[in-house]
Amino acid sequence: MAEQELSNPSTQRRGRPREFDRTNALECAMRQFWQHGYETLSMADLTSCLGINPPSLYAAFGSKQAFFLEALDHYLATRGAYVYAMPSDQRSPRAMLAQLLQRAAEAFSDAAYPAGCFVLASISATYDSYEIEQAIVQRCQQRMSKIDELVALGVQTGELPATTNAEELAQFFVCVLQGMSLQARLGASTNQLQAIVANALQLWPQAARLR
Amino acid sequence: MAEQELSNPSTQRRGRPREFDRTNALECAMRQFWQHGYETLSMADLTSCLGINPPSLYAAFGSKQAFFLEALDHYLATRGAYVYAMPSDQRSPRAMLAQLLQRAAEAFSDAAYPAGCFVLASISATYDSYEIEQAIVQRCQQRMSKIDELVALGVQTGELPATTNAEELAQFFVCVLQGMSLQARLGASTNQLQAIVANALQLWPQAARLR
DNA sequence: ACTATTCTGTAATAATCATTACACAATTAT
DNA sequence: ATAATTGTGTAATGATTATTACAGAATAGT
Numbered sequence: 001m002a003e004q005e006l007s008n009p010s011t012q013r014r015g016r017p018r019e020f021d022r023t024n025a026l027e028c029a030m031r032q033f034w035q036h037g038y039e040t041l042s043m044a045d046l047t048s049c050l051g052i053n054p055p056s057l058y059a060a061f062g063s064k065q066a067f068f069l070e071a072l073d074h075y076l077a078t079r080g081a082y083v084y085a086m087p088s089d090q091r092s093p094r095a096m097l098a099q100l101l102q103r104a105a106e107a108f109s110d111a112a113y114p115a116g117c118f119v120l121a122s123i124s125a126t127y128d129s130y131e132i133e134q135a136i137v138q139r140c141q142q143r144m145s146k147i148d149e150l151v152a153l154g155v156q157t158g159e160l161p162a163t164t165n166a167e168e169l170a171q172f173f174v175c176v177l178q179g180m181s182l183q184a185r186l187g188a189s190t191n192q193l194q195a196i197v198a199n200a201l202q203l204w205p206q207a208a209r210l211r
Numbered sequence: 212m213a214e215q216e217l218s219n220p221s222t223q224r225r226g227r228p229r230e231f232d233r234t235n236a237l238e239c240a241m242r243q244f245w246q247h248g249y250e251t252l253s254m255a256d257l258t259s260c261l262g263i264n265p266p267s268l269y270a271a272f273g274s275k276q277a278f279f280l281e282a283l284d285h286y287l288a289t290r291g292a293y294v295y296a297m298p299s300d301q302r303s304p305r306a307m308l309a310q311l312l313q314r315a316a317e318a319f320s321d322a323a324y325p326a327g328c329f330v331l332a333s334i335s336a337t338y339d340s341y342e343i344e345q346a347i348v349q350r351c352q353q354r355m356s357k358i359d360e361l362v363a364l365g366v367q368t369g370e371l372p373a374t375t376n377a378e379e380l381a382q383f384f385v386c387v388l389q390g391m392s393l394q395a396r397l398g399a400s401t402n403q404l405q406a407i408v409a410n411a412l413q414l415w416p417q418a419a420r421l422r
Numbered sequence: 423a424c425t426a427t428t429c430t431g432t433a434a435t436a437a438t439c440a441t442t443a444c445a446c447a448a449t450t451a452t
Numbered sequence: 453a454t455a456a457t458t459g460t461g462t463a464a465t466g467a468t469t470a471t472t473a474c475a476g477a478a479t480a481g482t
Contacts, residue, residue, distance in 0.1 A: 226428025
């Protein structure tokens with residue numbers, strides 16, 4: 001069912017070779033979907049933007065829905081990877097959460113890319129295709145669980161008081177992160193997002209206050 | 212340019228009377244746009260949902276865009292009015308902000324309506340019509356300025372320390388509110404949203420700590 | 423009763439939507 | 453050289469999009 005994509009250049013395929021770079025097309029589609037949204041972006045816009053014709057696109061990706069989902073996963077593997085790309089697990093959970101949020105603040109307001117988070121920007125409205133909506137929600141929750149882990153770890157290591165409601169605190173940080181994406185879509189600057197992060201982190205005091 | 216809508220029932224208009232209730236149609240359209248989004252919701256869906264035919268709809272509202280904008284303003288005047296409907300200006304700024312956020316927590320998770328905030332849910336993706344996007348952003352910022360006022364008032368009354376960066380703190384609360392809308396779209400319960408509010412409000416301590 | 427006005431229902435409009443049929447081009451395998 | 457295979461370009465597909473032409477129905481004013 002899934003297309004077998006051979007990355008090994010030595011294994012040449014028969015037939016006429018593809019004239020466009022698949023990854024490059026994926027990157028371009030990611031940006032387009034990110035900025036315009038799934039429903040709003042038409043295949044005509046997409047093909048003219050990519051400089052290729054519909055049959056080539058369909059041969060390479062299958063359908064608009066499959067193309068979007070692959071672009072979404074391309075985002076998760078590249079620009080959206082900062083969530084899991086923690087520098088080192090040696091650092092304290094708080095420092096890791098701080099870095100996660102600060103990286104988000106930078107990424108969301110990076111002028112080189114559409115504003116905010118691609119996954120979060122894709123949520124808002126329900127879609128004609130329930131399949132897409134499910135895929136977005138699932139990937140969103142999977143990513144956010146990283147914050148759950150960090151807060152739980154903070155309680156475990158004693159960095160946060162044992163009486164902390166870890167689920168609630170984690171959900172608070174998730175809420176802030178998601179709000180930051182919306183703020184970025186509305187034009188918030190890196191500095192403004194960083195100020196939000198600094199404020200939010202006050203709920204996880206640097207010096208743990210044990211009762 | 213704007214349609215003259217006479218609310219006075221004594222001033223009868225000539226011609227065949229409208230067979231559907233205009234406000235009722237607006238309420239129904241609001242829910243539909245709220246749930247499905249502007250682009251996704253087709254006029255065919257809308258007319259069949261309202262039980263009226265396209266010409267009646269166009270005669271009453273003009274166009275899809277005008278219909279959406281009127282539905283948006285209907286939301287602001289009804290369900291979305293909680294932002295400005297503060298109980299009394301006698302209360303402290305903090306209490307007013309708390310009430311604003313708590314009302315949002317209830318409204319966003321009210322099963323009787325689509326989840327989250329209609330205005331915020333309408334942002335995410337850019338639209339074919341720049342006019343609509345501008346209208347949404349403008350109404351959004353106008354509403355959020357209420358939070359700016361409350362925080363500034365808190366500093367003014369001494370409830371918050373004079374060293375407080377009012378703009379940053381206000382933007383933090385706006386961010387939380389917007390994140391709450393997204394959380395609600397993802398299925399967060401009233402209790403969960405209230406817990407987020409409680410956490411956020413810790414940045415505005417009940418007993419003002421003056422340095 | 424008659425005219426002017428406004429709404430309603432049917433059915434059509436042109437445009438755009440995602441998708442594909444088909445002929446041809448470019449490659450590998452034999 | 454020939455067959456098999458796969459990508460490309462042109463042009464079309466049927467469906468759906470927002471919007472409206474038109475004829476008839478229902479009201480108010482005269």
